[in-house]
Amino acid sequence: MLHTLLSRFSPTRSRSRASRAAGAVACLAIVLLLPAGAPAKAKPSRAPRPEPELKVLELKVNPNPYTVSAGSVEFSALVQLPKELNGATLLEVSSLIASPSKTSIRFLSLRKPLEPHSAVEKGGERPQISVVLAWDGMDHKKVPAEAGVYQYELRAKLLTNGEKGPRTLMVSWPKRGTLEVK
Numbered sequence: 001m002l003h004t005l006l007s008r009f010s011p012t013r014s015r016s017r018a019s020r021a022a023g024a025v026a027c028l029a030i031v032l033l034l035p036a037g038a039p040a041k042a043k044p045s046r047a048p049r050p051e052p053e054l055k056v057l058e059l060k061v062n063p064n065p066y067t068v069s070a071g072s073v074e075f076s077a078l079v080q081l082p083k084e085l086n087g088a089t090l091l092e093v094s095s096l097i098a099s100p101s102k103t104s105i106r107f108l109s110l111r112k113p114l115e116p117h118s119a120v121e122k123g124g125e126r127p128q129i130s131v132v133l134a135w136d137g138m139d140h141k142k143v144p145a146e147a148g149v150y151q152y153e154l155r156a157k158l159l160t161n162g163e164k165g166p167r168t169l170m171v172s173w174p175k176r177g178t179l180e181v182k
Helices: 002-008 017-033
Strands: 055-062 073-080 090-098 105-113 128-135 148-162 165-171 175-181
Touching: 055 148, 055 175, 073 090, 073 148, 090 128, 105 128
Parallel strands: none
Antiparallel strands: 055 073, 073 128, 090 105, 090 148, 148 165, 148 175
């Protein structure tokens, strides 16, 4: 729209100077009257997603702060399973550890087979599984991590065996935090 208005008042057309000035003022008025950064269409608001039944209830990182030469860091997670597994046969717990510059990363993962359980026991408690992931302080290139504050994100997934391998059925919300490496 603005382009067509400008082309009408371009200096290559044979119009009077006053006509071109009036066109420039009209274009400027249109630009100034349009709200800055106004989207073409307003996005409809969406309702918040419900929390999944698969949850990471607790996450403990030990030791924090961590010294690379002092062994490994343990990520101990307590995962609550949903009422019904709906064919899920594997629980995968994974963590991504990243340096502030994102140049040093490490992905940890552990899969545990699941036993079918009844809907909910009489006490109303859902089954819970403890999982421990260990980080040896090495990055994705097997180089010791440099000193700094690293960010981690841990999440749990329920998987089923599909025709082409494991398929994700449900994903928990992530647990995030920081880990100081000395």
